Every structure is written in structure tokens, then in C-alpha cells.
Amino acid sequence: MWQCPKCGREFEKTNQQHFCSEQPETIDAYIAAQPESVRPLLRQVRDTLRAALPDAEERISWRMPTYRQKVNIIHFAAFKKHIGLYPGDKAVGHFRDRLTEYKTSKGTVQFPYDKPLPLSLITEIAIWCRDNRDRR
Numbered sequence: 001m002w003q004c005p006k007c008g009r010e011f012e013k014t015n016q017q018h019f020c021s022e023q024p025e026t027i028d029a030y031i032a033a034q035p036e037s038v039r040p041l042l043r044q045v046r047d048t049l050r051a052a053l054p055d056a057e058e059r060i061s062w063r064m065p066t067y068r069q070k071v072n073i074i075h076f077a078a079f080k081k082h083i084g085l086y087p088g089d090k091a092v093g094h095f096r097d098r099l100t101e102y103k104t105s106k107g108t109v110q111f112p113y114d115k116p117l118p119l120s121l122i123t124e125i126a127i128w129c130r131d132n133r134d135r136r
Helices: 027-032 041-054 090-095 118-131
Strands: 057-061 065-069 071-078 082-085 103-107 108-112
Touching: 027 041, 027 057, 027 065, 027 103, 041 065, 041 071, 041 082, 057 108, 071 118
Parallel strands: none
Antiparallel strands: 057 065, 065 071, 071 082, 082 108, 103 108
16 A cells, blocks of 8 residues: 555555645636646547536536536546546447447546547547436
8 A cells, every 4th residue: 555645645656646735626726736738638628518518517527527417427637647538437438449449448538638629529439328318
């Protein structure tokens, strides 16, 4: 077990990325807490999701920026080497052929920082998730 020297929380992985402070209450606070180099990428994802889901509520859920309309539609989060997008397993399955260059797992897509963000694909995934909430 590794213990963070700042907050004292314990993790299985050494140097596990986490928030030392309380959970951020807004997406602005979430982005501000991330490394400076990552913030512009997070803003791009946020702007893309805002445009794709104009009627969705922005909130923090599961410690991640989340878009919601009665139910959670999609989440995203910053990690050490990538931005994780959490559209759900059905969405990942639906878009599988277009996600071959990215690491995926059940319900998650990883967009590495060293590649351009596929913003049009993120838009399509978000809209699909909104329109198929019952299938998630």
C-alpha cells in the first residue's frame, strides 16, 4: 500500500493520481485542480460535451465531470497519461470499430495526451448516449 504524503489516503498503486482535497464541487474546480498542461484538453472535452448536450446538467458525480438529464449520460476524467471518457459499455460496443486506436475497457475509452482529441467522435458518442439512455 502507498500512502499519499499530502492527504494520508492509502492506495494500492504507488503515486496513485487522486484529489488530496475534498471532492471538487464544480467542473471548473475539477479542471483547476489538474496539471496546467492538461487543463486545455479538459476544456476542449467540456466544450464539446456542452455543445453536444446543451440541455444536460453539468455536475460532479463519482468525482468526475458528468453530464446528466434525469440520469447520468456521460463522464470524463483526467489521469496521468490520458483523459478517460465514460459513456458506458453499450456505447463502447456501438462505437468499437471507430475506437480501435484507443485503449478501451468495459464502458471506458482512454484518449492519450500525446494524440489529438477526436472531438467529433466524442460529440457522436455523447449524442448516442443521450439518445440511448435506456440501453446503457
